[in-house]
Amino acid sequence: MTPLEVHGEVWTLKELFTYPNEYIYWTLQIVMYPFMTGLVAGAFVLSSLYHVFGIKQLKDMARFALVFSFALLPVAPMPLLFHLQQPLRNHHVFMTPHFTSAIAAFGLVFATYGALVAYEIWFVYREHLVKTALSLRNKADKTMSEKIQYAINNLLTFGAYDISEEAIKRDEKAVKILAGIGIPIACFLHGYAGFIFGSVKANALWMTPLMPVIFIMSAVVSGVALCMLTYIVTMELRKIFAARKKSARSYLSPDEIKSAEINEIRLTSKYLILFMIFAISLELLDLIFRGYTAVKSWDILRSVIYGKDFVNIFIMQYLVGNLLPFAMFLLPGLTIRRTVIGTLLVLFGVFMMRWNVVIGGQSFSLTFAGYMHYVLPVIPHNIETYKEGVLGGLTVMATPYVLFWMLNKIFPIFISEGSH
Amino acid sequence: MITRRNLIKTGIAGLALPLASAKIINAAETLFPERFEKPNIRWVFLVDTRKCVGCGLCVKACKHENEVPYDTNITRTWVERYILTKDGQVFADSPKGARDGFIDKKINLGEKGSRNVKDEDIQKAFFVPKLCNQCESPPCVQVCPVGATYKTEEGIVLVDRDWCIGCAYCIMACPYGARFFHPVHKVAEKCTFCYHRLKKGMKTACVEACPFGARMIGNIKDPDDPVTKIIMMERIAVLKDEYGTSPQVYYLGISKEVR
Known part of the structure; x- marks a missing residue:
């Protein structure tokens, strides 16, 4: 009989004096969790810039970001399910929430936010849903796919067929209110993910009241970057289709698409830079403060930050993930190609920040006299090394795109007729 | 004169005193007091x-x-x-x-x-x-999202193996490294x-x-x-x-x- 596998033992290397029960218990999926919720919150904040503050130039991006945020939403709890030792008991969090725990609020916060985004999408797309349903209803011989399309659109109107000018005005007002309420909720959703870490008093690296704010700022940074990237990808695809044939959906020529694209991107990149400044300032403040106050844990933290994790923190996160893209966006004459590289680097930087918090926080022992090194499982040899290894992480990363593709069938992101 | 305003005002004032002395009574506790006695143990x-x-x-x-x-x-x-x-x-x-x-x-x-x-x-x-x-104020109990870990009246912290979801938050919260996952039951385990x-x-x-x-x-x-x-x-x-x-x-x- 093979000896029993202790959770965490496979990927933890222990060094010097550590307690016998210490392992890296929170792994890749817990890195993925704040990364994914960050994208959700960030995408939503971006869409609200248009709906609430009326930044007209962001119209195209706003609708896009909203649907993308909704596609990302079901993916946020996925890493948690992958991580739980008893995933089939996940509903216990909803059934017996223990409210002194930060995680217990997850069900409430998440459901509230999900409902809010769903409402907002409905109001944004109501006109389109009604028009599609009505035009299909009158069509005589519908194909099978048209029948399905009609059924879905008809159902989603929920019987509200009024698309008079007055009704549309009311829709717009509802969108504005919902987006307004949504900003604090999106920030709460993610700030609370930061609170989960920041409130662990046993962990010297995590415990800081700045953690929720740092998480919100980096969330917006990553959300905006991903929206820009995905926006560029979809626009490029449309250009290819527009050049190949006169697509029924697209009324624009490739050149028109191109000029619209770069305009949106240049404007959005300004917001990206702004939020990056906030995020980096807070992170540096935290680092300086720890070094200056130098409490008991600083000796081991310093050896981790400036020693063991130096490459991860200063090279990967700050240099490659922050400084480099920052310079790229600031240089004049921003091009699409430079934006693609820049946003990829920003996303990488935010991912590394999550990694350095989650894994870095467990890379030193509670004894302050030993270290733990995380060996990421690449090729899985059982369910556990799949779930908490590279493949599990990739599964989580790929899912929003599948959902986005499906949602786009119902809520087309690029409709040229005047919607909100 | 009895106006609606007056009635509500005096009504609230008049009800406040008797309500303040009211106490929620547990029928079981009244019938079987010995079952509800707190043990004098820590x-x-x-x-x-x-x-x-x-x-x-x-x-x-x-x-x-x-x-x-x-x-x-x-x-x-x-x-x-x-x-x-x-x-x-x-x-x-x-x-x-x-x-x-x-x-x-x-x-x-x-x-x-x-x-x-x-x-x-x-x-x-x-x-x-x-x-x-x-601990008298156990951080592991505080952070459990489902209340699967709890402190008994004798001050001992236990884990409900049928309710723990295995999120490891309690393991993270313990400054003493006392907790771990049981390899057979796949839930949090402790002394x-x-x-x-x-x-x-x-x-x-x-x-x-x-x-x-x-x-x-x-x-x-x-x-x-x-x-x-x-x-x-x-x-x-x-x-x-x-x-x-x-x-x-x-x-x-x-x-x-x-x-």
Whole structure:
């Protein structure tokens, strides 16, 4: 009989004096969790810039970001399910929430936010849903796919067929209110993910009241970057289709698409830079403060930050993930190609920040006299090394795109007729 | 004149007094008061590190008693060895939780291999048994999202194996490294002061197994309990006081190097 596998033992290397029960218990999926919720919150904040503050130039991006945020939403709890030792008991969090725990609020916060985004999408797309349903209803011989399309659109109107000018005005007002309420909720959703870490008093690296704010700022940074990237990808695809044939959906020529694209991107990149400044300032403040106050844990933290994790923190996160893209966006004459590289680097930087918090926080022992090194499982040899290894992480990363593709069938992101 | 406003005003004032004296009555408590009596017990632990020789019999006994897989590194209780050299270095280890006792002079450094310290270079050395501190304000209970871990009336923190979702938040929250995942049940696991034995009037497995009396358990609410007497009379210490958990495992003869 093979000896029993202790959770965490496979990927933890222990060094010097550590307690016998210490392992890296929170792994890749817990890195993925704040990364994914960050994208959700960030995408939503971006869409609200248009709906609430009326930044007209962001119209195209706003609708896009909203649907993308909704596609990302079901993916946020996925890493948690992958991580739980008893995933089939996940509903216990909803059934017996223990409210002194930060995680217990997850069900409430998440459901509230999900409902809010769903409402907002409905109001944004109501006109389109009604028009599609009505035009299909009158069509005589519908194909099978048209029948399905009609059924879905008809159902989603929920019987509200009024698309008079007055009704549309009311829709717009509802969108504005919902987006307004949504900003604090999106920030709460993610700030609370930061609170989960920041409130662990046993962990010297995590415990800081700045953690929720740092998480919100980096969330917006990553959300905006991903929206820009995905926006560029979809626009490029449309250009290819527009050049190949006169697509029924697209009324624009490739050149028109191109000029619209770069305009949106240049404007959005300004917001990206702004939020990056906030995020980096807070992170540096935290680092300086720890070094200056130098409490008991600083000796081991310093050896981790400036020693063991130096490459991860200063090279990967700050240099490659922050400084480099920052310079790229600031240089004049921003091009699409430079934006693609820049946003990829920003996303990488935010991912590394999550990694350095989650894994870095467990890379030193509670004894302050030993270290733990995380060996990421690449090729899985059982369910556990799949779930908490590279493949599990990739599964989580790929899912929003599948959902986005499906949602786009119902809520087309690029409709040229005047919607909100 | 009785206006609607007046009626509401006087109504609220008139109702406030009788309502303030009202009390929610539990029918079961009225009928069977003996079932609701709070036990006058608060279990605490006392470790006299000066008596510990690092034999590891307590760890062995615990693993057998509580069915923690014997050949794994995880353990509910463990013993640490501290070696302080004359030039001021501190070494510590606890290989396999000291299940087999410290039979080797080599200090285990994990991935860094092992290290020999010559006898003549040693300034002092001692052993420190560890277990769950059954904190008065347990952070593990605070962070459990489903309430699967809880403190009993006797002050002992337990885990409900049927309700734990295995999120590891409690493991992260414990500053003492007392918690881990049970490899068979796949839920959070910890020292329970052998609650099942205490309930039957027995002592914990580790206390029974210790040949030197280094481990003691007692009821701090009983002033005649020998453990209570020592805690009251002697100079004692607890571990990691700074986390505000008010740990309930008391130590005699502890040194500042102990982590």
